[in-house]
Amino acid sequence: MEIYSQTSGFPFTIMDVAELLRLHIRRRSPGYAYSDCPFCGDQRGKLCLNLTKDVWYSNCCGGHGGMLALYAKARRISNSEAYREICGELLTGGFAPAYETQRKEAVKKESAAQTERASAQTIHQTYSAFLSKLTLTPAHRRHLQAKRGLTDEQIQLFGFRSTPPPYLCRAITAKLIKEGCTVQGVPGFFVDNAGKWTVRYFQRTAGIILPYVGIDGLIQGLQTRLDVPIKGKDDPPDKVGMKYLWLASADKPMGVSSGSPVHFVGDPNARVVYVTEGAMKADIAHALTGRTFAATGGAGCTAHLDDLFAFLSRNGTEEIVEAQDMDKYSNQGVSTGASKVYLLARKHGMACRRLTWNPNYKGIDDWLLGLRQKEKCMKECKNVNFKERYLSGECTLDDLDDYVARWHEGQEDGVDLCEYLGFTRDEYNALLQVDLTCKFEDLMEAQRRRQRYRVYQLILSGAKTIPFAFRGIDHLHKAGYQQPPAADYQLVYDGEICCPLVQEETVVLERIFCLCNDNFPAGYAGRSLSPSDVVELYDKGGRRYFYCDTDGFAPVQFSPLLAKQVPKSGDAAGEQ
Numbered sequence: 001m002e003i004y005s006q007t008s009g010f011p012f013t014i015m016d017v018a019e020l021l022r023l024h025i026r027r028r029s030p031g032y033a034y035s036d037c038p039f040c041g042d043q044r045g046k047l048c049l050n051l052t053k054d055v056w057y058s059n060c061c062g063g064h065g066g067m068l069a070l071y072a073k074a075r076r077i078s079n080s081e082a083y084r085e086i087c088g089e090l091l092t093g094g095f096a097p098a099y100e101t102q103r104k105e106a107v108k109k110e111s112a113a114q115t116e117r118a119s120a121q122t123i124h125q126t127y128s129a130f131l132s133k134l135t136l137t138p139a140h141r142r143h144l145q146a147k148r149g150l151t152d153e154q155i156q157l158f159g160f161r162s163t164p165p166p167y168l169c170r171a172i173t174a175k176l177i178k179e180g181c182t183v184q185g186v187p188g189f190f191v192d193n194a195g196k197w198t199v200r201y202f203q204r205t206a207g208i209i210l211p212y213v214g215i216d217g218l219i220q221g222l223q224t225r226l227d228v229p230i231k232g233k234d235d236p237p238d239k240v241g242m243k244y245l246w247l248a249s250a251d252k253p254m255g256v257s258s259g260s261p262v263h264f265v266g267d268p269n270a271r272v273v274y275v276t277e278g279a280m281k282a283d284i285a286h287a288l289t290g291r292t293f294a295a296t297g298g299a300g301c302t303a304h305l306d307d308l309f310a311f312l313s314r315n316g317t318e319e320i321v322e323a324q325d326m327d328k329y330s331n332q333g334v335s336t337g338a339s340k341v342y343l344l345a346r347k348h349g350m351a352c353r354r355l356t357w358n359p360n361y362k363g364i365d366d367w368l369l370g371l372r373q374k375e376k377c378m379k380e381c382k383n384v385n386f387k388e389r390y391l392s393g394e395c396t397l398d399d400l401d402d403y404v405a406r407w408h409e410g411q412e413d414g415v416d417l418c419e420y421l422g423f424t425r426d427e428y429n430a431l432l433q434v435d436l437t438c439k440f441e442d443l444m445e446a447q448r449r450r451q452r453y454r455v456y457q458l459i460l461s462g463a464k465t466i467p468f469a470f471r472g473i474d475h476l477h478k479a480g481y482q483q484p485p486a487a488d489y490q491l492v493y494d495g496e497i498c499c500p501l502v503q504e505e506t507v508v509l510e511r512i513f514c515l516c517n518d519n520f521p522a523g524y525a526g527r528s529l530s531p532s533d534v535v536e537l538y539d540k541g542g543r544r545y546f547y548c549d550t551d552g553f554a555p556v557q558f559s560p561l562l563a564k565q566v567p568k569s570g571d572a573a574g575e576q
Contacts, residue, residue, distance in 0.1 A: 018035060126189075135161065163207055215311060276324060293323075322355060404417070534546065
């Protein structure tokens with residue numbers, strides 16, 4: 001669903017800007033709206049807003065321009081500052097600071113019309129009734145099933161719903177009130193310009209609703225996973241944009257902020273509790289492992305963990321496992337949030353440890369889903385023939401009897417044994433010793449080679465963050481490096497891989513990538529091979545270095561003499 005202005009390409013319209021500035025709309029006509037002027041204070045509706053072109057013109061003081069100019073002039077800031085502020089306010093559910101006009105006092109009086117947060121029980125009852133009136137679209141259900149690995153039963157249990165269409169928000173709210181629900185003081189509900197209660201959902205904020213449930217089982221907040229992330233105008237093309245948005249009505253008439261509650265799923269009496277980012281991530285990880293998770297609204301939203309940890313400590317929890325996203329090694333904000341989890345756990349007398357995993361997966365839910373997919377692939381790989389596995393070093397000649405035995409058991413009805421093993425007729429005859437001119441073992445060995453390789457990984461220790469850690473080569477270049485800084489790396493493995501004689505280096509690198517993930521070769525002293533790592537291929541022909549990119553490998557220059565040596569056993573960071 002498109003959330004951008006059709007004419008400007010901005011993630012908002014001129015009416016959004018007018019709402020943020022609290023312009024008093026006097027009248028409307030097809031394609032136009034007329035408001036009081038925020039610049040000269042004229043209250044006759046002389047400021048014309050063109051809703052089609054997203055531009056404005058003041059018939060009283062002569063000003064004109066686009067949406068950014070309207071906001072920037074009213075706020076006395078630059079257009080770039082205006083863009084950032086508009087996006088920020090739309091995401092947090094607020095209004096812009098009051099503009100300097102003759103209506104300053106009226107604006108101040110209106111902005112004071114707020115309300116107190118309702119009780120936890122009231123918020124839960126209202127949200128429960130609200131969610132009961134919503135459904136889950138087929139597209140959202142497919143996403144949760146195919147991309148998130150959830151069953152229909154789990155989807156129902158976690159209470160996921162699709163956001164309502166904006167034109168139904170007022171009607172749904174009216175129905176809630178008629179049924180006896182309290183909406184005043186419930187985050188997201190407010191009184192609109194027509195004096196009617198409604199709930200804050202717009203076309204641009206369509207997505208999947210995620211209930212935030214406290215340890216007491218009460219729904220205390222709603223967050224939306226946006227269908228279309230909201231990006232800033234100056235954001236680089238590779239930046240995804242804002243994916244999650246709290247349901248809040250702060251600075252709306254009779255509105256209230258979300259409060260950024262903490263989500264809890266699992267056993268309140270659990271000895272070990274994992275802490276991660278986002279309710280969906282926690283729910284999925286719980287569904288896959290059965291373990292207990294607490295989730296903040298973001299890496300920096302740790303304030304409410306203090307009360308939760310105090311309760312958990314009294315309730316018998318002994319250990320907190322910090323399971324924030326793996327960009328905690330490259331993003332200072334995430335790193336700081338992870339450190340706060342540790343400090344809060346220790347404050348309340350609980351042990352705390354950091355959980356790390358294959359950094360090719362950002363979140364713990366992605367990693368757990370990846371492990372499930374890997375198990376599935378391993379089952380499928382059992383159908384690969386003997387010759388392919390032998391040339392790749394995945395089995396020995398001693399395993400040949402097992403393949404023959406499986407063929408005799410009738411698992412491959414209708415398939416010739418020679419074909420089943422993957423041999424040519426000459427190779428099969430050599431195996432049967434029909435052709436005595438060549439030895440079978442020599443024939444097989446002549447078709448494969450041993451490729452030596454080394455793996456170098458960034459040294460991640462203490463509070464230091466490296467901006468390109470676990471990121472592609474474009475982030476390396478943006479950080480000011482033309483080539484990987486070898487002095488920041490350490491050698492974690494020096495070994496070899498067996499491969500077919502003519503196998504291309506790109507295929508060899510991909511095989512090394514798979515080999516050095518999760519189930520490591522003997523002597524491997526590092527993390528799972530991931531973006532920002534460097535792989536060296538070496539033989540009599542020389543040395544070649546490759547940067548592990550987000551999509552394959554990129555050739556680079558590297559100075560291995562500057563890298564640290566292999567750490568001692570047990571020094572490698574992280575838990576796999």
